[in-house]
Amino acid sequence: METVLIVEDDRVYARATTNWLVKNGINARYVLSVDNAKEFLDNHDVDLVLSDFRLDNGNGMELLEWMNTHGYRIPFLIMTGYGDIPGAVEAVKKGAVDYLPKPVQTEKVLGIIRKALERKRRDGNTKQRFYTSKSPLALRLQEHIRLVAPVDTLAVLIRGASGTGKEYVARQIHVLSGRSDASFIAVDCGVLPKELAASELFGHVKGAFTGATENKTGMFAAANHGTLFLDEVGNLNAEVQRALLRALQEKRYRPVGGKEEIQTDIRLVAATNEDLEKAIAEGRFREDLFHRLNEFPLHVPLLAECIEDIIPLAEFMLDAANQEFSRKVKGFDREVQKRLKSYSWPGNIRELRMVVRRATLLAKDDWITTGEIDIPDKGRQPGEYSLNDERMERATILKALEATGNDRKAAARLLGISRSTLYLKLRKYRLD
Numbered sequence: 063m064e065t066v067l068i069v070e071d072d073r074v075y076a077r078a079t080t081n082w083l084v085k086n087g088i089n090a091r092y093v094l095s096v097d098n099a100k101e102f103l104d105n106h107d108v109d110l111v112l113s114d115f116r117l118d119n120g121n122g123m124e125l126l127e128w129m130n131t132h133g134y135r136i137p138f139l140i141m142t143g144y145g146d147i148p149g150a151v152e153a154v155k156k157g158a159v160d161y162l163p164k165p166v167q168t169e170k171v172l173g174i175i176r177k178a179l180e181r182k183r184r185d186g187n188t189k190q191r192f193y194t195s196k197s198p199l200a201l202r203l204q205e206h207i208r209l210v211a212p213v214d215t216l217a218v219l220i221r222g223a224s225g226t227g228k229e230y231v232a233r234q235i236h237v238l239s240g241r242s243d244a245s246f247i248a249v250d251c252g253v254l255p256k257e258l259a260a261s262e263l264f265g266h267v268k269g270a271f272t273g274a275t276e277n278k279t280g281m282f283a284a285a286n287h288g289t290l291f292l293d294e295v296g297n298l299n300a301e302v303q304r305a306l307l308r309a310l311q312e313k314r315y316r317p318v319g320g321k322e323e324i325q326t327d328i329r330l331v332a333a334t335n336e337d338l339e340k341a342i343a344e345g346r347f348r349e350d351l352f353h354r355l356n357e358f359p360l361h362v363p364l365l366a367e368c369i370e371d372i373i374p375l376a377e378f379m380l381d382a383a384n385q386e387f388s389r390k391v392k393g394f395d396r397e398v399q400k401r402l403k404s405y406s407w408p409g410n411i412r413e414l415r416m417v418v419r420r421a422t423l424l425a426k427d428d429w430i431t432t433g434e435i436d437i438p439d440k441g442r443q444p445g446e447y448s449l450n451d452e453r454m455e456r457a458t459i460l461k462a463l464e465a466t467g468n469d470r471k472a473a474a475r476l477l478g479i480s481r482s483t484l485y486l487k488l489r490k491y492r493l494d
């Protein structure tokens with residue numbers, strides 16, 4: 063049976079509303095604060111949230127924003143008292159289904175709840191959950207995301223190695239921005255065929271090139287009023303780089319082969335795991351475009367830099383894998399936990415997810431054992447990223463650069479040295 067979660071700090075009102083829903087055949091539970099609601103959502107399946115606007119510690123809007131950034135796509139209804147209407151309207155803009163003036167125990171509200179539940183049933187289980195990292199570097203990143211998301215005019219460049227969750231960061235920026243009602247369009251520039259890249263982004267007119275049998279709109283049009291996420295932006299060719307710079311500066315672009323210019327209103331978020339400074343030095347990337355994209359850089363840490371997150375994240379993924387494969391694996395035994403924490407995770411969160419999914423399928427018992435974990439035996443030995451042995455230094459730096467996808471800042475962090483020291487060492491070993 064579906065569950066409605068009521069978030070209401072007035073215990074008497076919360077209980078009365080819960081009883082009223084139960085009497086009407088709807089399973090309902092209540093919590094008294096935003097924090098309790100978050101905890102409840104993280105641990106139970108909830109199909110609809112009915113939240114008061116004003117709560118003792120925080121408000122319904124805060125909860126809605128938290129749900130948005132944590133991938134909870136659950137219908138959200140907001141209850142309002144006198145004077146809360148402007149805030150409630152704002153909540154609807156942020157994705158709430160509706161706002162309901164108190165008292166809510168009416169036939170009309172029952173109809174709204176039933177309809178929202180029905181729609182959710184029809185759309186299937188759209189809950190896509192994400193783990194929220196707790197390590198210091200990840201928390202700093204979260205703080206920067208929260209600050210930059212509403213500032214629409216700043217282009218964000220997300221830097222970090224492959225599999226660290228750059229697309230997830232881009233989605234969070236979109237969800238927390240004023241554009242969250244419009245589309246989030248993600249384009250992997252690394253797989254765009256060279257000859258079609260311009261057409262994919264800007265569209266083309268019929269006859270623009272062989273095979274262009276119809277007019278076609280591109281990703282810029284699809285993302286209009288929303289967010290366009292260009293992953294692996296370093297892979298765009300010179301012609302597309304030029305067109306992109308122009309589109310960003312002038313807020314207009316021309317489809318391939320077209321004469322008319324089209325106005326555009328997008329927020330651009332780009333990502334790269336490449337050393338773009340090096341690409342500029344080698345003439346492969348335009349410096350002016352780099353500065354236009356890099357107005358607010360965000361650095362996504364390596365999983366190995368967030369050791370405190372490894373086990374909770376693995377447990378989170380185990381939970382998802384249990385659901386997906388209808389398994390009931392309880393967790394990782396002590397030895398596995400030790401190995402998970404000491405491995406260097408060159409493939410970052412993506413690799414951890416793969417390892418956990420595989421182990422969940424293979425697990426013979428309640429607890430995953432070392433035989434079911436597919437990571438190199440030695441894992442990350444203490445000192446693997448230490449620079450104590452002079453002879454090993456060059457190899458160690460190379461390994462760190464490889465693990466970070468050539469992100470020098472992340473490599474310096476991994477090596478435990480400052481960026482300027484890393485640059486000195488790169489010069490010393492002729493690695494720059």
Ligand SMILES: Nc1ncnc2c1ncn2[C@@H]1O[C@H](COP(=O)(O)OP(=O)(O)OP(=O)(O)O)[C@@H](O)[C@H]1O
Nearest residue numbers: 192193194223224225226227228229230335411412
């Ligand atoms: N916070 C998170 N909670 C759960 N899963 C996550 C989280 N962050 C990332 N992932 C998962 O990790 C994988 C890699 O994430 P993502 O594609 O965002 O990485 P990326 O840095 O963009 O990688 P690439 O550079 O290769 O494109 C995905 O399967 C994603 O769902």
